[in-house]
Amino acid sequence: MTERIETLPINDGFRMPGEYEAHQSCWLLWPERPDNWRNGGKPAQKVFTEVATEIAKSEPVTVGVNQTQFENARSHLPKHIRVVEMSNDDSWIRDCGATFVKNDKTGEIRGVDWVFNAWGGLVDGLYFPWDKDDQVARKMCDLEGYDYYHTDDFILEGGSIHVDGEGTLITTEECLLNPESGRNFPNLNREEIEQVLKDHLNLQKVIWLPNGIYLDETNGHVDNIACFAKPGEVILAWTDDTSDPQYELSKANLEVLEKETDAKGRKLTVHKIHTPSPILITKDESKGVDQIDGTLPRQEGDRLAASYANFYIGNKIIALPVFNDPKDQDAIELLTKLFPTRKVVPIYAREILLGGGNIHCITQQIPA
Amino acid sequence: MTERIETLPINDGFRMPGEYEAHQSCWLLWPERPDNWRNGGKPAQKVFTEVATEIAKSEPVTVGVNQTQFENARSHLPKHIRVVEMSNDDSWIRDCGATFVKNDKTGEIRGVDWVFNAWGGLVDGLYFPWDKDDQVARKMCDLEGYDYYHTDDFILEGGSIHVDGEGTLITTEECLLNPESGRNFPNLNREEIEQVLKDHLNLQKVIWLPNGIYLDETNGHVDNIACFAKPGEVILAWTDDTSDPQYELSKANLEVLEKETDAKGRKLTVHKIHTPSPILITKDESKGVDQIDGTLPRQEGDRLAASYANFYIGNKIIALPVFNDPKDQDAIELLTKLFPTRKVVPIYAREILLGGGNIHCITQQIPA
Numbered sequence: 001m002t003e004r005i006e007t008l009p010i011n012d013g014f015r016m017p018g019e020y021e022a023h024q025s026c027w028l029l030w031p032e033r034p035d036n037w038r039n040g041g042k043p044a045q046k047v048f049t050e051v052a053t054e055i056a057k058s059e060p061v062t063v064g065v066n067q068t069q070f071e072n073a074r075s076h077l078p079k080h081i082r083v084v085e086m087s088n089d090d091s092w093i094r095d096c097g098a099t100f101v102k103n104d105k106t107g108e109i110r111g112v113d114w115v116f117n118a119w120g121g122l123v124d125g126l127y128f129p130w131d132k133d134d135q136v137a138r139k140m141c142d143l144e145g146y147d148y149y150h151t152d153d154f155i156l157e158g159g160s161i162h163v164d165g166e167g168t169l170i171t172t173e174e175c176l177l178n179p180e181s182g183r184n185f186p187n188l189n190r191e192e193i194e195q196v197l198k199d200h201l202n203l204q205k206v207i208w209l210p211n212g213i214y215l216d217e218t219n220g221h222v223d224n225i226a227c228f229a230k231p232g233e234v235i236l237a238w239t240d241d242t243s244d245p246q247y248e249l250s251k252a253n254l255e256v257l258e259k260e261t262d263a264k265g266r267k268l269t270v271h272k273i274h275t276p277s278p279i280l281i282t283k284d285e286s287k288g289v290d291q292i293d294g295t296l297p298r299q300e301g302d303r304l305a306a307s308y309a310n311f312y313i314g315n316k317i318i319a320l321p322v323f324n325d326p327k328d329q330d331a332i333e334l335l336t337k338l339f340p341t342r343k344v345v346p347i348y349a350r351e352i353l354l355g356g357g358n359i360h361c362i363t364q365q366i367p368a
Numbered sequence: 369m370t371e372r373i374e375t376l377p378i379n380d381g382f383r384m385p386g387e388y389e390a391h392q393s394c395w396l397l398w399p400e401r402p403d404n405w406r407n408g409g410k411p412a413q414k415v416f417t418e419v420a421t422e423i424a425k426s427e428p429v430t431v432g433v434n435q436t437q438f439e440n441a442r443s444h445l446p447k448h449i450r451v452v453e454m455s456n457d458d459s460w461i462r463d464c465g466a467t468f469v470k471n472d473k474t475g476e477i478r479g480v481d482w483v484f485n486a487w488g489g490l491v492d493g494l495y496f497p498w499d500k501d502d503q504v505a506r507k508m509c510d511l512e513g514y515d516y517y518h519t520d521d522f523i524l525e526g527g528s529i530h531v532d533g534e535g536t537l538i539t540t541e542e543c544l545l546n547p548e549s550g551r552n553f554p555n556l557n558r559e560e561i562e563q564v565l566k567d568h569l570n571l572q573k574v575i576w577l578p579n580g581i582y583l584d585e586t587n588g589h590v591d592n593i594a595c596f597a598k599p600g601e602v603i604l605a606w607t608d609d610t611s612d613p614q615y616e617l618s619k620a621n622l623e624v625l626e627k628e629t630d631a632k633g634r635k636l637t638v639h640k641i642h643t644p645s646p647i648l649i650t651k652d653e654s655k656g657v658d659q660i661d662g663t664l665p666r667q668e669g670d671r672l673a674a675s676y677a678n679f680y681i682g683n684k685i686i687a688l689p690v691f692n693d694p695k696d697q698d699a700i701e702l703l704t705k706l707f708p709t710r711k712v713v714p715i716y717a718r719e720i721l722l723g724g725g726n727i728h729c730i731t732q733q734i735p736a
Contacts, residue, residue: 003447067435067455070503074510079371084511085453087435135438142442143452143511 038288123182167263406656491550535631
């Protein structure tokens, strides 16, 4: 039912659709590790349940879970959500899961199984080991019955890329071209990295933003700072506060986007989505996280990488992280305007943010 | 996608089809526990792979596997067999897995999740704990998207029953009416036990054979001694050797079968399938099994409960355990005659037998 394919998606007529194209289903993993999620993961599990429930209103949802949490996850999640055992080291399926590509002629779906090394391996990774995470992509394909491509020794997380479905990808130099990030660069140079992306996702153009969100522990994943609203239109996390380090980071990204054209030769329209005021870890929150050597600590006062750009585009909804911040409403209004066929569902997502990411990071769509 | 149903299958129009009716697919679990399977389960894994491969020739096969064995199972099993994580305490999915029932009008399939207590719990069970086994039925239903019935505190293993699909069930008193067996009797009496079976499998008649196979550690599961070849025809494990304790056990069963009628009022035709000569555990085999307090020991010289009746009826094959015994050929010929639309595939199954069961015990069909 599942086979590793040794050719390349681009040669087989497969492409990665934009997230706004129709989904067949969505996957999540259940959070639990107590050295990342406070209070044994219980507050996060509540929010993951809310995210899964909202997404399940317009597409089938499967939640993968470690054996020890099966009963608990099953009892929290609504019955129409499928729960399956899928061992993992943490719950960021956007990053460790498969990226799915589609052949528009035959309708066939295949997976791309990138190497996952916990955001930087022994150089700059966030925990060790990550072997269970690295198996997730293949297990998803096996369970769903999809053949899959494997990138040998090419390391990538799904959250470090966004595509428009028409041949254009956006990513960040901070992540993919960072020699300290424990990934492919400089073993592979920019052109070689572009080629792997083009071959596997069927692209003609890679747009390199310099930066991710300030202090993003993933080395600046693009999915926390920018995404496509549709081909030719990019949403960019932004602040007008020139004293915030985020200002210069976003401004440098904007300058690139204003100059660039996409694979079809279009100029890009940029929509600014304003970040909330800085959100810091409280003492209580910090105390709820197990202190473990080798896992990124969660210390009181640390600024979190909060961004409204980290939303999930479902078939009929936008699952939008909000933070009880005055900017929440601006984000809701902007996305309501940009996605007129979808309902924007705000979800108070501080608990996901505390774990190091947000709604987009914990979801992975399979195209219809 | 999956929901516990609080009504009864018989009232909802669901029945358990005969194993010879069309299958949608077959499930197995991957063997590994070193206190039951010799040499770390490696010889058994080879035979399980052979069984799965043969069955997969005429119906889709899924193999559930503990996380630690995923890579190994995936590498041994052919690509067209689906491998999914499913934690288990041992690999007897006939006994711990769901029994599937079907609504002939709507075509809907549902599971029946019996309580599993490792063949007798703390009274007479074969190992402790068995919590992962007991979750298998529900996980199968969740993964496949079937609703399921649950029998509250009624304990049953799928291998202790066989049905003809037309309202008749055969089972053994040695297992279901044994007050020392750590199951329902005598908390429930014979009539009450019959009622649970009738309600959940849609039966009008239960036929009670006195005995299972000599020394069968399951307390005499029927699937090691008798099964239906089709409605009205029963295959019974037999020996002509009057000095073998098996002789009296089989003879008592024959006497019942010759007197009984089935749910449709038919007399039963009995086909004798002759057991192989006694098979004993060798010193080498015994030494390969971890010695653990609380798990049934595998001692040199112990007689194994070998029987040809423990075969699996696939869509187009009979997966038949054989033992390099002169009686192998008789069994092949008998089953070739009784199942004219199927190919009898003999599989040298001593390694499964050493674990305490055989091919029927390690398989579980889902009706088409």
